Amino acid sequence: MTNGRLRWRKFVSNFMLAMTGVCAFVSVLVLFFILGYLLFNGGTSINWDFFTKLPKPVGETGGGMSNAIVGSGKILLLASLIGVPIGFLGGIYLAEFSGKGMASVVRYAADLLNGVPSIVIGIFAYSLVVLPFKHFSAYAGAFALGMMMIPITLRSTEEFLKSVPRMLREGAMALGASKWKTIATVIVPAAYRGIMTAILLALARVAGETAPLLFTAFGNRFESHGWSQPTATLPVMIYTYAVSPYDDWHRQAWAAGLVLLGLVLIINILARTILSRGIAVPRS
Amino acid sequence: MATTTTAMKSAGPVSGSRSFLAKLRNGDEIARLVTLIFATTVVLITAGLVWELWVNSALPRQKFGFSFFVTSVWDPIMDQFGALPFIYGTMVTSAVALVIAVPLGIGAAIFLAELAPPRVSDILQFFIDLLAAVPSVIYGLLGVFIVVPLMRTVIYPALNKPFGYLPIFKGPSYGVGFMTAGIVLAIMVIPYIISVSREVLLSVPRDQREAALALGSTRWESTWKVVVPFAKTGIMGSIFLALARALGETMAVTMVIGNTPKIAASLFAPGYSIAAVIANEFTEATGDLYLQSLIALGLVLFLLTFILNGLARLLIVVTTQKGSEVGG
Numbered sequence: 001m002t003n004g005r006l007r008w009r010k011f012v013s014n015f016m017l018a019m020t021g022v023c024a025f026v027s028v029l030v031l032f033f034i035l036g037y038l039l040f041n042g043g044t045s046i047n048w049d050f051f052t053k054l055p056k057p058v059g060e061t062g063g064g065m066s067n068a069i070v071g072s073g074k075i076l077l078l079a080s081l082i083g084v085p086i087g088f089l090g091g092i093y094l095a096e097f098s099g100k101g102m103a104s105v106v107r108y109a110a111d112l113l114n115g116v117p118s119i120v121i122g123i124f125a126y127s128l129v130v131l132p133f134k135h136f137s138a139y140a141g142a143f144a145l146g147m148m149m150i151p152i153t154l155r156s157t158e159e160f161l162k163s164v165p166r167m168l169r170e171g172a173m174a175l176g177a178s179k180w181k182t183i184a185t186v187i188v189p190a191a192y193r194g195i196m197t198a199i200l201l202a203l204a205r206v207a208g209e210t211a212p213l214l215f216t217a218f219g220n221r222f223e224s225h226g227w228s229q230p231t232a233t234l235p236v237m238i239y240t241y242a243v244s245p246y247d248d249w250h251r252q253a254w255a256a257g258l259v260l261l262g263l264v265l266i267i268n269i270l271a272r273t274i275l276s277r278g279i280a281v282p283r284s
Numbered sequence: 285m286a287t288t289t290t291a292m293k294s295a296g297p298v299s300g301s302r303s304f305l306a307k308l309r310n311g312d313e314i315a316r317l318v319t320l321i322f323a324t325t326v327v328l329i330t331a332g333l334v335w336e337l338w339v340n341s342a343l344p345r346q347k348f349g350f351s352f353f354v355t356s357v358w359d360p361i362m363d364q365f366g367a368l369p370f371i372y373g374t375m376v377t378s379a380v381a382l383v384i385a386v387p388l389g390i391g392a393a394i395f396l397a398e399l400a401p402p403r404v405s406d407i408l409q410f411f412i413d414l415l416a417a418v419p420s421v422i423y424g425l426l427g428v429f430i431v432v433p434l435m436r437t438v439i440y441p442a443l444n445k446p447f448g449y450l451p452i453f454k455g456p457s458y459g460v461g462f463m464t465a466g467i468v469l470a471i472m473v474i475p476y477i478i479s480v481s482r483e484v485l486l487s488v489p490r491d492q493r494e495a496a497l498a499l500g501s502t503r504w505e506s507t508w509k510v511v512v513p514f515a516k517t518g519i520m521g522s523i524f525l526a527l528a529r530a531l532g533e534t535m536a537v538t539m540v541i542g543n544t545p546k547i548a549a550s551l552f553a554p555g556y557s558i559a560a561v562i563a564n565e566f567t568e569a570t571g572d573l574y575l576q577s578l579i580a581l582g583l584v585l586f587l588l589t590f591i592l593n594g595l596a597r598l599l600i601v602v603t604t605q606k607g608s609e610v611g612g
Contacts, residue, residue: 016508020391023395024400026388027412031415041429086325090323092319093319094323102320106324110330112330113333115589115590116586116589117533119532119562120337120532121333122562124336124337127340127579150326180315207419210420210535235421239539253425261419265414272413
């Protein structure tokens, strides 16, 4: 009787533990499934034209997304120029200069901003940048994506600066360096790999964002000159092409999906493996 | 001895009683002010976001008041706007997503935290992190071309034939609908549940496990009856976090939910969600009331995620602190 009960309990234990393994396996499998499917579908539809040609008019096959690739690049560059300085310098304030009250307000605001759905960020950028200037623009798209980069950069800058060993700080101070000099020449360089990792991850995250660009950068089937015109971006192109009824557009959506996913994953892998190697700094 | 005192004396005035001007000349005060300005910008942006949402949704608030939330008519031509179908769609798709994602995610987290050797666990966690980094429009793309056909040919017949008498599995399927959106959302939020739950489970002190094992429990019993209850609040936190993600997710849902502002009991029916209607109709909204009704929906979405994220953070912090206290 007791023996049978024990056997049952052992069976349940092994069975449930195996099930958790299955759960983990399935979850990871999804990633490889996505990768494989995109590689297959995107690989068969990608060609040189995709990178060099403009979209063809509706009904004609062929053409590419060169404008969207350039557009994405432009918007990401400008978004970094907005998001990184605010996040980085704000993070320095939090880690080095702040008193208790102000810091918790800033932290709370950043966490709040981080949790805002991206579509709502889009509404914000629309009412702040699109409405006053009366047209969709690369500015507005970059503003929206920049907003999304701020909280990630801010919190990780703070964290990595705080994890710099005290000895380094005290050493610089003991040599007579002023506080800002200590920060600029000792603390930030010591933490820069961690901060760079975080910035790259933030960039990879906003690179795939579609929702905030729908009514800020909008889209464009032609080359957009300058910064104040509607601008095509890869994620928005994928969306428009995927929900369209044309087979050739579907083909191009797969190609664009492969390019976008490849870009995002490569940044992620590089940031997580190479750049962040040996970051673990001794605490205390 | 004498040298120490002189050193102390010369160090005293420099760090202690410097005047503001001297600090300024040293650059410290300037650096502090500059960084303060940037830190304040973050607060201003967040406050500005809330302010813009509130101000720009004044019209529907005045015209419809609370009935905005309980009316199911969405008719731009007659200027009648009710949010109910979208709130319903958001709730239903998120619920479906959680029903699928919670068991899978927690199971996988238990495996990563309790069973897998640390190195294997780290490698798998790396893949999970990559999965979380996949852009939502890619999930939408795969949803349109894989899940929608799969829904029509496999999932719908499998559920409709045996359980068709239940209202939630009744009616025809067009491929797109609440269920399809829920499945895609589930795949998207699983990585969040796994990552956070794993962290929380790892923070459970070792003695808790060893005590249970020493009392003769099997490995599963120690995990399920001791470790998981200990980490319960944190796991709840991870679920709230996932829920907040699912509520706010736009692209993947827009592409597979069917975009029909109707309330249907059947999970196979096409529907609409808050984020999807904003994405679809924002650029073509003519008239202030129409546009502001959409912004009001954005405000609803913001408030929902705000509450859920706050709760999630609280729960996760409480659990990890409990772990470090008991673990000493």
